[in-house]
Amino acid sequence: MILDTPSLYFRAFYGVPESMTAPDGMPINAVRGLIDMIATLVRKYRPDELVATMDADWRPKFRVEAIPTYKAHRVAYGNTEVVPDTLVPQIPVIEQVLDAVGIARMESAGYEADDVIGTLTHRAGGAVDIVTGDRDLFQLVDDSRPVRVLYTARGIRNLQVVDEAFVTAKYGIPGRAYADFATLRGDPSDGLPGVSGVGEKTAASLITRFGSLEALLAALDEGVTDGFPAGARTKLAAARDYLRVAPTVVEVAPDAPLPDADITLPAKPRDPETLVRLADRYDLDSPLNRLLDVLPK
Numbered sequence: 001m002i003l004d005t006p007s008l009y010f011r012a013f014y015g016v017p018e019s020m021t022a023p024d025g026m027p028i029n030a031v032r033g034l035i036d037m038i039a040t041l042v043r044k045y046r047p048d049e050l051v052a053t054m055d056a057d058w059r060p061k062f063r064v065e066a067i068p069t070y071k072a073h074r075v076a077y078g079n080t081e082v083v084p085d086t087l088v089p090q091i092p093v094i095e096q097v098l099d100a101v102g103i104a105r106m107e108s109a110g111y112e113a114d115d116v117i118g119t120l121t122h123r124a125g126g127a128v129d130i131v132t133g134d135r136d137l138f139q140l141v142d143d144s145r146p147v148r149v150l151y152t153a154r155g156i157r158n159l160q161v162v163d164e165a166f167v168t169a170k171y172g173i174p175g176r177a178y179a180d181f182a183t184l185r186g187d188p189s190d191g192l193p194g195v196s197g198v199g200e201k202t203a204a205s206l207i208t209r210f211g212s213l214e215a216l217l218a219a220l221d222e223g224v225t226d227g228f229p230a231g232a233r234t235k236l237a238a239a240r241d242y243l244r245v246a247p248t249v250v251e252v253a254p255d256a257p258l259p260d261a262d263i264t265l266p267a268k269p270r271d272p273e274t275l276v277r278l279a280d281r282y283d284l285d286s287p288l289n290r291l292l293d294v295l296p297k
Helices: 005-015 029-045 061-066 090-101 113-123 135-140 164-171 178-185 200-210 213-221 232-238 240-250 272-282 285-293
Strands: 002-004 051-053 075-077 104-106 128-132 147-151 160-162
Touching: 002 005, 002 113, 005 029, 005 090, 005 113, 005 128, 029 090, 029 285, 051 113, 061 240, 090 104, 090 272, 090 285, 113 128, 113 135, 128 135, 135 147, 135 178, 160 164, 164 178, 178 200, 178 213, 178 240, 200 213, 200 232, 213 232, 213 240, 232 240, 272 285
Parallel strands: 002 051, 002 128, 051 104, 128 147
Antiparallel strands: 147 160
């Protein structure tokens, strides 16, 4: 099981009241919410291995160089992301808790958590469950292994299991074609423009007809006219420069450099003394006990 940790702690921050505070008054809603999410996931899915991925770089240089608008609307200043003031101090606490429990925490310099997830998935020898609220990771589903996304849009207790059949049913595309589909359609939440005038239906039609973005572009370059919805060929031709670089932004990296780590779900805390100190300082006894209760015995 691989956790898209930033996605989960943002969800916890907005889902748990800020009235949840430490004894010194510091909000710890994201910390408590994330611990409870992990406890729920471990209890329900019983993973043998668990990795909490992090953003070493939420807006990597290689993606910005390809498409300068990538996440530009979420920049506070410099290359710093807009993050609520009361969430910022909770992130180091989350990291300390994960480390003390013994849940592997992994990031890669110059890459996003999505890229760490993509690399771990690429390397995995067996089944993988990816827990995220980010549709971009639908591109990793693969029934043959299997790789699934446990999608949190409806909450951690009402997860949607996303496999190839889900992708096909929801978007009308081949189950492993989400990245190509998203490239054409675009994604305003990430500052990804897509092809002007090509929405979800046209993007789905094109990917279904040609099978992949690569095959679509080959047909475009070869002068093929069959299979293009009315007006779509002209729009695609005008967007050729965008389509040349967009996959660099949309596709998660399969080869981000990762540290060696023991990702086995621990049976007991790695650093119980630190965990006790964290529990006392931030009033985390209840959620930590719920998590420790579901660790493998």
